[in-house]
Every structure is written in structure tokens, then in C-alpha cells.
Amino acid sequence: MENMIYAENLRKEFKKIIKEPGVKGSVKALFKPKKEIIKAVDGISFSVPKGEILGFIGPNGAGKSTVIKMLTGILMPTSGKCVINGQIPQENRKNYVREIGVVFGQRTQLWWDLALRETYAVLKEIYEVPDDRYKQRMAFLNEVLELDDFITSPVRTLSLGQRMRADIAAALLHSPKVLFLDEPTIGLDVVVKENIRSAIRKINREEGTTVILTTHDLADIELLCERIVMIDKGKKVFDGGIEELKHNFGNVRTFAFELTNPDDFSKLDYRTKYRLSDDDISVERDKSCVTVKYSTDKVSVEDIVSYTLSAVHVKDMQIKDVEIEEIIKRLYRREVEV
Amino acid sequence: MTGVKRFFRTYRQFTRSGMQELVAYRANFICFFIGEIMSAFIMYFVWKAVFLSTDSETFMGFTMEDMVVYLFIAFLTGYLTYSDGAFAVGEEIVDGSIAFRMLRPCSFEMCFLFKELGSRIISIAMIFVPIVAGVEVYRFCVTGEVRLDPVCFGFYLLSTAIAYLISFYFNVCYGYIAFFFKNLWGTSLIKETLVGFLSGGTIPLAFLPAGLATVLNFLPFASLAYTPVMIYMGMYPIGEILWRMALQLFWLLVMIGVSKLVWNSAVRHLSIQGG
Amino acid sequence: MRRYFRLHRIFIAQYLKRLMEYKGDFLLGAVGLLFSQAIQILFIGIIFSQIPRLQGWTFEEILFIYGFSLIPKSIDHLFFDNLWMVGYRIVRKGEFDKYLTRPVNSLYHVIVENFCVDAFGEMLTCGLLLGYALPSLNLPFYWYTIPVLLVVVVFATMIYTALKIMTAAFAFWTKSSGHITHMLYMTNDFSKYPVTIYNKAVQTIITYVIPFAFTAYYPASWFLTGKDPLFCIGGTVIAGTVLMAIALFVWNKGVNAYESAGS
Numbered sequence A: 001m002e003n004m005i006y007a008e009n010l011r012k013e014f015k016k017i018i019k020e021p022g023v024k025g026s027v028k029a030l031f032k033p034k035k036e037i038i039k040a041v042d043g044i045s046f047s048v049p050k051g052e053i054l055g056f057i058g059p060n061g062a063g064k065s066t067v068i069k070m071l072t073g074i075l076m077p078t079s080g081k082c083v084i085n086g087q088i089p090q091e092n093r094k095n096y097v098r099e100i101g102v103v104f105g106q107r108t109q110l111w112w113d114l115a116l117r118e119t120y121a122v123l124k125e126i127y128e129v130p131d132d133r134y135k136q137r138m139a140f141l142n143e144v145l146e147l148d149d150f151i152t153s154p155v156r157t158l159s160l161g162q163r164m165r166a167d168i169a170a171a172l173l174h175s176p177k178v179l180f181l182d183e184p185t186i187g188l189d190v191v192v193k194e195n196i197r198s199a200i201r202k203i204n205r206e207e208g209t210t211v212i213l214t215t216h217d218l219a220d221i222e223l224l225c226e227r228i229v230m231i232d233k234g235k236k237v238f239d240g241g242i243e244e245l246k247h248n249f250g251n252v253r254t255f256a257f258e259l260t261n262p263d264d265f266s267k268l269d270y271r272t273k274y275r276l277s278d279d280d281i282s283v284e285r286d287k288s289c290v291t292v293k294y295s296t297d298k299v300s301v302e303d304i305v306s307y308t309l310s311a312v313h314v315k316d317m318q319i320k321d322v323e324i325e326e327i328i329k330r331l332y333r334r335e336v337e338v
Numbered sequence B: 001m002t003g004v005k006r007f008f009r010t011y012r013q014f015t016r017s018g019m020q021e022l023v024a025y026r027a028n029f030i031c032f033f034i035g036e037i038m039s040a041f042i043m044y045f046v047w048k049a050v051f052l053s054t055d056s057e058t059f060m061g062f063t064m065e066d067m068v069v070y071l072f073i074a075f076l077t078g079y080l081t082y083s084d085g086a087f088a089v090g091e092e093i094v095d096g097s098i099a100f101r102m103l104r105p106c107s108f109e110m111c112f113l114f115k116e117l118g119s120r121i122i123s124i125a126m127i128f129v130p131i132v133a134g135v136e137v138y139r140f141c142v143t144g145e146v147r148l149d150p151v152c153f154g155f156y157l158l159s160t161a162i163a164y165l166i167s168f169y170f171n172v173c174y175g176y177i178a179f180f181f182k183n184l185w186g187t188s189l190i191k192e193t194l195v196g197f198l199s200g201g202t203i204p205l206a207f208l209p210a211g212l213a214t215v216l217n218f219l220p221f222a223s224l225a226y227t228p229v230m231i232y233m234g235m236y237p238i239g240e241i242l243w244r245m246a247l248q249l250f251w252l253l254v255m256i257g258v259s260k261l262v263w264n265s266a267v268r269h270l271s272i273q274g275g
Numbered sequence C: 001m002r003r004y005f006r007l008h009r010i011f012i013a014q015y016l017k018r019l020m021e022y023k024g025d026f027l028l029g030a031v032g033l034l035f036s037q038a039i040q041i042l043f044i045g046i047i048f049s050q051i052p053r054l055q056g057w058t059f060e061e062i063l064f065i066y067g068f069s070l071i072p073k074s075i076d077h078l079f080f081d082n083l084w085m086v087g088y089r090i091v092r093k094g095e096f097d098k099y100l101t102r103p104v105n106s107l108y109h110v111i112v113e114n115f116c117v118d119a120f121g122e123m124l125t126c127g128l129l130l131g132y133a134l135p136s137l138n139l140p141f142y143w144y145t146i147p148v149l150l151v152v153v154v155f156a157t158m159i160y161t162a163l164k165i166m167t168a169a170f171a172f173w174t175k176s177s178g179h180i181t182h183m184l185y186m187t188n189d190f191s192k193y194p195v196t197i198y199n200k201a202v203q204t205i206i207t208y209v210i211p212f213a214f215t216a217y218y219p220a221s222w223f224l225t226g227k228d229p230l231f232c233i234g235g236t237v238i239a240g241t242v243l244m245a246i247a248l249f250v251w252n253k254g255v256n257a258y259e260s261a262g263s
Helices: A022-031 A064-071 A093-101 A116-126 A131-145 A162-172 A190-207 A218-224 A243-250 A260-268 A270-273 A299-312 A324-332 B002-024 B024-050 B064-081 B085-095 B098-103 B108-143 B150-179 B184-197 B210-218 B221-226 B225-231 B237-271 C002-023 C023-050 C059-079 C085-092 C094-101 C106-112 C119-137 C144-169 C178-192 C201-209 C217-225 C230-258
Strands: A004-018 A034-049 A051-056 A079-084 A100-104 A178-182 A210-212 A227-232 A235-241 A252-258 A280-284 A289-295 A314-319
Touching: A004 A210, A034 A064, A034 A079, A034 A210, A034 A227, A034 A235, A034 B098, A051 A190, A051 A218, A064 A079, A064 A178, A064 A210, A064 C059, A079 C230, A093 A100, A100 A162, A116 A162, A116 A178, A116 A227, A116 C002, A131 A162, A131 A190, A131 A314, A162 A178, A162 A190, A178 A190, A190 A210, A190 A218, A210 A218, A218 A324, A218 C144, A227 A243, A252 A299, A252 A324, A270 A299, A280 B098, A289 A299, A289 B098, A299 A314, A299 B002, A314 B221, B002 B024, B002 B108, B002 B221, B024 C023, B064 B108, B064 B150, B064 B221, B085 B210, B150 B221, B150 B225, B150 B237, B184 B221, B184 C023, B210 B221, B221 B225, B221 B237, B221 C085, B225 B237, C002 C023, C002 C106, C023 C059, C023 C119, C059 C094, C059 C119, C059 C144, C059 C178, C059 C217, C085 C106, C085 C144, C094 C106, C106 C230, C144 C217, C144 C230, C178 C201
Parallel strands: A051 A210, A051 A227, A100 A178, A178 A210
Antiparallel strands: A004 A034, A004 A079, A227 A235, A252 A289, A252 A314, A280 A289
């Protein structure tokens, strides 16, 4: 399949002036500013085939937004290159951005004081959408994002959920080939989140729009993305499908059980029994319920269960498969070797 | 005594933060200052041209030397007595953060006052000293003698301090009222222009028609700039200085009273709106 | 090009809709500007109540120069006011991102997004001043007076706008540059009076460094006296063109250096 997005060795450095505290520091900064180079993005390469939904994840400050901003042409890469839809974003920006749609969840591109409908009328002109196409498109977006309830309200009166739907519609008005979504579900309630996810899926399926999204909500990833790229401290730490992620790093199992007698908890000592370190096992207890998360490399399911059953009386028990959240948590904490 | 000590301990932090803020934004501060003082220099050149165009030594009782002193000291006084309270209050009312102010166990106005005092201390060092020095060097060069009268200067400082407090309370009142207009830029422009005119900051009140000048002299605005500047210039005998300053104190009390009234009604209004 | 005119119309229409919603604000702004100009003119009036001429210029001539200075200033104010926001807020808060993701020139987009009808306060003052001064001045009128006036106004406005574009663009490197715009912009007040009243240093600065003298005094003096057309009119054209070329260059460099904000 042809690549819609192709990034090679992208780098972005920012210069930051370090200020020492106090008056002395300010004076010093005035005459001899101490500069530090921050590598926000440090050599990232990846590609996205046409029609794919790619999840872009990483802890706060990892450089996700910086990558998105380079791909959308907002920022100039310090080095490296990216080609999207056969174009280099920074080279012919005006032409390039016609084919892309961008949503920054934390910021709106709608005109604050105007009725929502007016924003679309202005965008129609900016993107030169023909009248009939515009009508058709608005009808479609209406259906997918349910804009009708608030399309005549001034943008400043919209709730966050309505505003986000309106923003996504604004980014899709000109039928872009690539849609960039930077935290599209931030701060939204579950119902709105689901509404937005299904809209993204629908647009991706029906129009073959390539979507690249950053998020902190792992449900977004599990429900939408075929593939994820994870970055941390400006570097790529994982690139692959969700199944692959589970397979490669899914050496974690959860064993949860309920004690008949809560006092029995003190009888359990997995660490000494199997000589495990804190990295390999974690035990949490809430009254009579105990949750044991352990690494399958170090100890088998059978061992854990049989040891538990022999040591204490158990009312109820459950063995859970790896949760993606757990893997990602570990990846963020750098507990898993990549 | 402990009450006073406690009072200053509570608000000292605000003064410090005001100072730090000004230091942090010193580039902005200096640029704004240069932009503003430009108008005083334009006036200086205009007056120079006026005195070159007339045979008389004086213009409506002012010599060129008086005019220069008036221009720059009026500018300085206007700068020192300028209060940002209106914008601070107005913005907090609009974005709702005023609610947090009410949660804190300290007086709303005092927080602003002490914060502004902090920035005032820095601006005195950066602006007051150079302008006064410049004016006095100019006077020395023109007349060949030191003209700064220490008594007048002392009264000037006192009078300017009172003027600042009047301006502060006036602007706090204005800030509450501006909230109802919801427009700070337009109304501020009108207010600044009006105050600049009525206080004699733009044109010496003595240049206005006699009847108008007398009325303006009694209004609170003259207390903001005209009174301190005339004191600095030694235009008033000691008796007049004292009664002018009494008038200033009177207006200060009136402003404090009005600001309390407006604040109380603003609080009621806020609670009706639900903050 | 036609598309840009069309867009401009749309933006003005949208702006007028917004205007209707906040009528009071704009009225207050315009009244404020009118008022602040009125006080300055009162000041000139007081001066002329005591002297017949200011360095050879009559009251009417001074009012003409003053009024003339408001033409390019108010036009720039009306159409290019949003440039202030670039230096104050748009770049610092990362709001500039939006303009870069649209298939329209970013500078154009920022500019058309807002208009400042407060400028009508200045335009009204300007009209009143010229309306008062012109009849008693008896200026010579030629067939080329109006075309020259139009050319001068265009290039004089360019001087204002270019200066704002350039200083606004500094924000791309420094995050915030409103104070620099303010500092340079304030020198425009020098242009309200004849340059001859200033000393050599000031004259040089406002003629060759920050050429605000070309926005009012020089062209106005040509209309008044007919002397030095090459310098007075040609200078305005050259100053406007050169400044604008530099401004656009700085802006384009700045856009590439833009660092956005946040994570």
C-alpha cells in the first residue's frame, strides 16, 4: 500500500534560556544568557499507509505535539524530512494544507463570537469549497457529528463536547485526505467520547481518510487505532499493532482473588517464595480483595495459583489477560526493555 | 502594634511579587516607558517653537524653564500616580477569578495596593531619579543656579503619595463600574483622556479660561497631578500648599468611601449572578 | 487575487455581524479616540490664542498637517489593527498555529480577521480638521492633486503597516513584541507637527530611521507649499516601499522560526 505519511529522522530542537533565580540571576541572564538546547524530537522515523488510523502516544512532554506540528507544517524541522500526500509541508504550505485537516483539542479554530454556522461559511471560502459540495458536506457532517442542535449558537456558548464536535467538523469541511487530531477527546465525558470515536471511524471507513491522532485516553487507542507509535523523550520507543504490543510486552498477568479471612493476607509472601524483585511483582490489597500483577517470565501462572491456594482460603478468584494500560504504564515508566 | 506588624507581614509578599513581576518584564516596562515619554518630548519641542515664535519671555505666566519643568514633572507625576487597579479588577470580574479573592483572608484592595507599591518602588529607581535629575540639570544649565527647594520637594513627595492613593481608589471604583460596560479599552481611553485633561496633566489648568480653571482646581482630578506639580515648581506659598493637601486628603477619604460602597454592591451583584 | 478580495468581503461581513453584537464597545472606543484628539487640538488652540504663527506656520496650516497625519494613521488603524495582537498574544499563546493550517497567506489571514472601527473616531477628527482648515487655506488645485493624494495615502499607510508587521514578526523569535511595536508606533506623534520644530537628531530619526515624517509633514507640506515634490512625495513612496519590503522579509523569516506553544 502506498504511504500517505512518511517521516524520516525528524528532529526539532528548541533553544531555551535558563534563568537562575533571584535578582542576581536576572542580571546575569541579561548580560550572559545561558542557553540550553532542548531536543523535543530526536530523530523519529515512521510511515503511515493510506487509510490507516495511527495512534500517537507518549507521556506528557514526549514530543507528540511537536511531531504533529511538524507534519502539519506549523513548525520547521531542525533536520530530517517528512512527506505527506506527496508534498513537503513547509515547502508549499498553502497548497499542502488544502489536503489536510487539523484539530487541536486544547484550542479552537472556530470564530469565538460568531454563530457556529458562520465559521463554516468562512471556512468554505477559505478552502474554496463549491456550493453544492458544501451543502452535501454539511449534511454529511451533520449526520455524523450531530451539529444541528447548536449550529446557530455563538461558539462561546457551546459546551466542550459540542465545541469539539464542531471543531472536528471544521477540520473535515474540505474533505481532507489526512486528518490530524491532537487530543480530540480531552476533557470530554464518555458519551461524547464515544460519539467522536464513531465519527472518526465512520469518516475513516467511508472516505478512506488517513487519521493520525494523539491521545492520553487508551480507550481511544484500543477502539480506533490499528497501529500505534509510542514516543518518549523525543525518541520512538514502539511502532506496531496493538496485538504486537500485547505479544511483545504482554508478559504481565493479573491474578485477583478474594480472601475468606482477610487476616490471612499476612501469610502470603510471593517475593521470598519465588525470589522476585519489585519490578517483577506487585501486590495490592483492598480489605479482603487482593490483586497480584506479575511477570510471566519469572514465575508461571501455575506456581502463583497453587502457592496462593495452598497458603490461604480463597472465596473467589480470577486470572486476567494483560491490559494495554498496564503495558503502557510500564513502558512510560521504562520498566520494559525495548 | 502587633496588628500593624501583622498587617505588613501579610501584605509584604504582594509587594515582593509586584517587584519581581516588574523585573521579569523589565524590557516591556522600559519600552512602554520610552513610548510614553515621547509625548513629553514632542511637547517640549512644541513649546520651544512657541517661545521662539513670541517676543515675550513668558507664555500666560510660564517661562520656558517653567514649561519644561511642568511638562516632565507632570509626566512623572502622572506615571507615578497611574494605577492599574481598574484593569486588574475588571479582568478578574470578567474571568471570574475574583471569586478566589473573596476566599482569601485578606482585603481585596490591599492586595492590589501592595502589589502595585512593589512595582512603584522599582519604577521610582528607574524613572523618578533620572527624570528629576534631568529636570534639575536642565534648570541648572538654563539659570545657573540650583532651583530645587528641599521643602517644596518634600511636600511634592507627600502630595504625590496622596495623589497615588486617590488614583488607586478612583481606579478601583472605575474597575467595578467598567465591569458593567464590559469594555475596558474604550472606556479606559475616555477615562485616561478625561483625567489627563481635568488633572492638568495635558495642559496646565492655568491656561484654561479662569472660571473653568477655578472649578477644576476644586475637583478631585486636580489633586492627581496639578497640585503636586505646582508644589514641586514652588508656585504655591506654604499656606496654600497646606490647604491644597488638605483638599487632597478630603478627596482621598471620599474615594475610599465610594470604593467601599461600589465594592459592596459589586459583591451583591456577583452573588446574584452566581459568581 | 480575486479570491482574496472575495475573502476580504466575507470577513468584513462577519466582522459587521460581530460588531452588531457589541455595538456599545465600539462606540465607546470611537468616542474615546475622538475625545483624545479633541483635547490635543484644544491644546493647539490655546497656543494659537497667544501667538499668531508657530515658526512661520499658521493655525490652519498646523491643523492641516495634524489632520493629514490622521489619514494614513486611521486607515492603518481600521484595517491592520490585528497585527498588535500578534505581538501581544497570538504568537505567545500559540494561536498562530491556526493560521498556518489554512490555505491562505498567514499575514493576510491575521490581518483580515479583525477590523477596528474605533478608527472612525480618528477619521471623524481628520474630516473635521481638514474641513475646517481647507477653505481658509486656499490651496492650489491641479489635475494631479487627487492622484498624488491617493498615492501618498497608500504609501504613507504602508509606512505604518510595515512598521507594525516588522515589529509584530519579532514575536516569532521573542514570543512577545507588543512593547516594541508600542515604542516605535508612539513616534508617529512626532509627525503631527512640522518637522522644523525639532532638533537635527529628531529630524534625522523621523526622516530616515523611523520615517513617520513621510506619513504627514513632508507630503502635507507639499500640498501647502508645492516645494520639493521629489523629496516630499517621492520620499513617501520610497520609504513605504522599502519598509514594506523589509517587513515582508522579516515576517517570512519569522514564520519559519515560529515555535508554537505548549507541548
